[in-house]
Amino acid sequence: MKHIKIITYKLTSFWLVSLAAVAFIFLLCAVMSFVQLTSRFQQNKVAELESVIVTQYQYNGSQQLTTWLPIVLKAYNTESFILQSDKSIVFEYYAPTEHKQQSVNHYQFNLDTVDNLRAELTLPPPFKMYQFDWYELMILLIGLVAIVLFVRYGFKWLGKELEGVEQIAQRSKMVLQGDFESAKSFTRNGRPRLINRAITKLLVELDDARQERGRLDQFIRANTFLDPVTEIGNRLFFENRMDALCNDSKMVAHGVIFLVEFDDDALLHVQADSEADRDYLKQIVSTLGKLLADFNETIFARRSQLQLAIVVPQISLAEADSLADRLLNNCLLVQHQHINNHANYLHLGAAFYKAGDILQQALEEAELALRAAQLQRINTWFMYDKGAVDQEIAKGSVRWRSFLEHALVNKRFFVFTQVIKDSDDSLLHYEVFSRVKDNQGNEIRATLYIPMAIKCGLMPQVERQVLEHVLFKLMPQNQATYCVNLSLDTLVSRAFIRWVKSILLEHRPLANRLIFEVSEDIVIKNQQHPRMAQTLTMLSKMGAKLSVDHVGKQVVGTQYIQTHAFDFVKLDRSIIRQLHERPENQLYIRSLIGGLLRSKAQVIAEGVQTLEEWQTLKILGVSAAQGNYFTHSLTDTI
Template structure:
């Protein structure tokens, strides 16, 4: 803006100087013409006097005959002196009375009769001798001219200011602020360009919204049950596949099947309100478990998976779900005593997926065999001891890890299509009192339950900044933040203070948040993330595609990175519906300047397919395990 302002001032100054130069040139030309014309008139007058005297001599008149009227003639032409002489003898000399010292010019002429004439006239003045009225007119003309110059300067400044505003908006657009194209800025010039920019922005925005809506529709039609707005069977299977890559669970959890047997004799149109009411009453419970997967498998069966849920809480969950079913208003024909049967299977880490599904079905059949609404937990005695620890022990373990610096950091590269490192993502572990390493998927859910996740994330941020400063990586480093950390009242301030302690390129730090958490808490999270963004960092959204969420949050948040959920990535080369979702997403975001990544890539075939679909980078065990350091 300052540079544009300086250019405008130079243009205005050049315009004023040019105008003054033209004006002065015209005045000088007028003066020169007037001066030359006056001198020419003097020459004409002198020649006329000479011609008159020669004519008089030609008629036979003598000098004495001319003496009576010659002084009057000389006074008429305002002569100062006239001398006629023959040889050295002066024949006639005239000079007016009361002559004052003024600048004069001498005109010498030879007459036909041998006389020589020396006529003295007043020198032509450099400044014309105007009357007071004439000077008044000249002054009025000059004032009017200066007024027009001043008015023109003001008009030109306004016009140039409008051009500066338009140039400023253009520079913002070139800098990536696409929304600036749609702003209505008063005073921009030229108006046609300003209007064209706004029109182009409206057309672009409509096209972008259409793409986003198409992406949402594709994701919805592929994975959503349109009656209940829950995920469908395909959605559920994809999420289970993400929880159990290679058909083995990565973490512990519970798989729950809910069968509404008491609605079998009810017309389908009258079943739906009961299912919707049940789902609505379950939402407050499920909000406590952001990683939960809730889906409708068929007309009367729902499925629920909650990773990292302690066994004791799984029992409590079953009781709550059963109570919700007991309170539902039922239509005519429903069997209240047999309304809802719940079967639960607790799965452990590395347990086969098919085994957990079979056990959940067996638990559901066992609940149905009891003859009334009930729930049944499949008991195989395989509860993981790590997860069975009480909240008090977990709190103590995590607090000790914080105070004694027991966190271990690992780094996994993200590669582009040429195999170059796009960025690195940081993962974490903690050591317990016996030196055993505990995974983030185990300790982070417990840190959430104990309210320690903001402290944990702050510690991990400090470790990330230390590694960035120590290694001097040229590529960005991605650090995950939980929703609770972002929403903590003092987190933004502590984050800014933490950044000030390290000498790093802030654009190399990427803060990553989960899409589901962002959408559920958009009104509170987006202002905080914008405040963090003003420090110079980058923002990333992971877990994209885990739920059927629209990407409209990108309109409100300046995001640089998007990361696809592993459920979309798993065996993508064999799943046309996943390919369709990814293609629609990449096309919808094609004009945003975002980098789209895919995590959880387990094979070269998956990686090749993803890159062909428009994904910019891939991350997973096939391309490199997370390691303590990455060079």
């Protein structure tokens, strides 16, 4: 834009200088013509005077010259006149002193007479004798004013026309930078107007195409991972999500599995999926969804035509018992006209698992609990193996708060990093993870203490301590980039926002080596939260990059990725697990990458375990990955 403005000023200046030069040339020519004409007019008058003197001298002699010649010379504004005859002065005339001019014209001529007369005549310059009248001055003034007004109007007209061109150029620059929303709203008086209208139409069609692509992408995922009747996850979705909760087929955190099943004998026509049965299942799903809304990371899917599966991670045993009771009772409140036996048509089986348990074993225990509930031949629920409870899980909220506050004061949190490599197996950046040590020096996993820190409202303090370690201990050791996860409480915390803003302003070069990561679930559920969006925008403007992880865990549109201008999009491990054997997941990844083709977002896969998964990801176009396949890691203590 600066280049266009410079060209505009140069063109305008050239136009004004050219106009001034033309006016100056015309004025100079007029002055020269005026001087030349007045000089020629004076010469003609001198010639006439010469002829009159010769004629009068021949007829009347020198006696009559004093009678009429002074009057004629005065009329000519003569400075001096000398008439000589053979070195004797016949007649002389001098104008009064106050009428004399500093610059004069001298004329010498010989009179064609018998006495060899010779005359010397001194006259003032003829153009100095001309006096402008008031009407002539008025005409001249009106002309000058007209010229000034015309030049001013021309300057404004040219500036207005060139301003329209500048607006077209500015709008085109927004399009090239990928800022389509600003370019679309930038509908000023760009000229040529035809080009401006063409750009507006293309931007509108591009926006429609992007929305249609997002709808197509969501449609593909919905038909791949969603049940068409209940619109919750299907069996494939459930298996993917359960795989994401495991590491080498072992659960990484504690939780509970619920299996809700309708009795086929008591509930007729369910398998036929009649309209009444569809409405009934939708009401059941809506009822259960409301109960599960208070829990994070919940998995809710239709495992079979008569069975619903619910997995609630990070829940205590007492909470699991209470939730099982509420799930069953709320389902029984939903009425269905085809139920034959109201006392025995709905059963719930639950299995509580802890970290390290085998996934298949936990599912089998949930199936056994469901069969145990069905054997009682009443609407009831049954919990399998209540004794399998980790001691750390049993801590109450008060004890957790006391423990976490003590760990913050004594700085018992420590971090370790996991490498993220690009498709050329080169280091892209590190992702930072954290753990905490208890009083006995044992490590407590983040999956265990983070839910309790969120409940206690201590996540901003924990993540601040982690970020301090990254900024002042890890970054000085090398020039690598580090990715730090942020929770919703941290993103909306005024104290944390003020602190991170002051730190990044003080250490400006470090901001370019930071990536702040937020979960897709947080972004989707809090899109209308103004403070979260402001925090993300502030971090981006200060030079840090933004990343969103766990993408693909939910079936949602991807428009938010471009809305918040994320630099990295991290696929959830549930999509990556056994990817080379799952064409549905490959279809989803292709669709996602195609939808992000025109954005700056870089797609990264998390949880890569095998070479086959990594090769498949590179074929699909994923640019980077992390996981146990890349064995490099670094551990540090705060």
